[in-house]
Amino acid sequence: MKNILIINGWHSFSDSKGLFNKSLFNITKNFFIRLDYYSVKETHIDKRYKIKEEVSKYIWADIIIYHTPVWWFSIPFKFKKYFDEILAAGYHNGIWMSDGRNPENPEMNYGTGGLLHGKKYILISIIL
Template sequence: MTKIFIINAGQKFGHSGGRFNETIANATLDFFSSQKGFEVKTTNINHKYDPKEEVEKYVWADVVIYHTPIWWFQLPHGFKKYIDVVFTEGHKNGIYISDGRKAENPTRNYGTGGMLQGKKYMVTSSWNAPKEAFTLPGEFFMETSVDEGVLFGFHRMNAFTGMEQIPGIHFHDVEKNADIRTALKLYQEHLTQNFLNTAIYEHSFNSNS
């Protein structure tokens, strides 16, 4: 049984209603709930949460799936607060022990003190920016991808805990030109490719069936 922890970090703030990420998070829940060999837990960061219970979900999960919008080229404040609170609660309690360095060699092995080795994570993000803003010469993000640019620190954060990355998917131009039907189709294909057509699913299902 593969254990999936889904985090919906979509938020209502200003002109954002959080509907797109709620739709994607629900699609994730529906996908895994309809397949054999998966068990699912969820968190919506807009609802009240217990940091200890959230740490337990990280420890329980085989795969953590994050759904987040990007606001001003960063994680939204509510999601960042969730991470700060939960990961602090997880210090020496399931998420990380230390930064990994030893007193006898303080310049080496930074980032190796995580406690979530063997687990994986995936992130989806939603943007007002069109995908061409990341790919075309002279456009705003200077031909730097989402994962190598704005989300670089997010990926290193998860690596710090010991988790390994599953390729994510990024949804662009959702504020002005959202095509939710196409987005859901692409996302369904992405989940199928990464969870049903790979050893992640096959190994876990075969070993726990």
């Protein structure tokens, strides 16, 4: 069985209702839920989430699927905040331990201190 975390990176802003993003999110979720080979958890950035629970979801997941619109050439600000909170909380808690550098040779191995090896990531982005 594969564990899938699906994240809806849309949040309310101005006149945006996020209907297209929500539709694609639901299509993805329903596809995997109906198959016995997958276990699915989800997160909606627009709803409250618990940081420790989200860290656990990242560790649990084999596949992480991000659904997000692109606003002003970037991801929505609450989605960025979500990443900052979860990744910071994941330090020494299962997501990462260091930036990977060796003190004797700091140019070597930068970016290799993560602990989530073997995971697959899918980004579904909506640019309108």
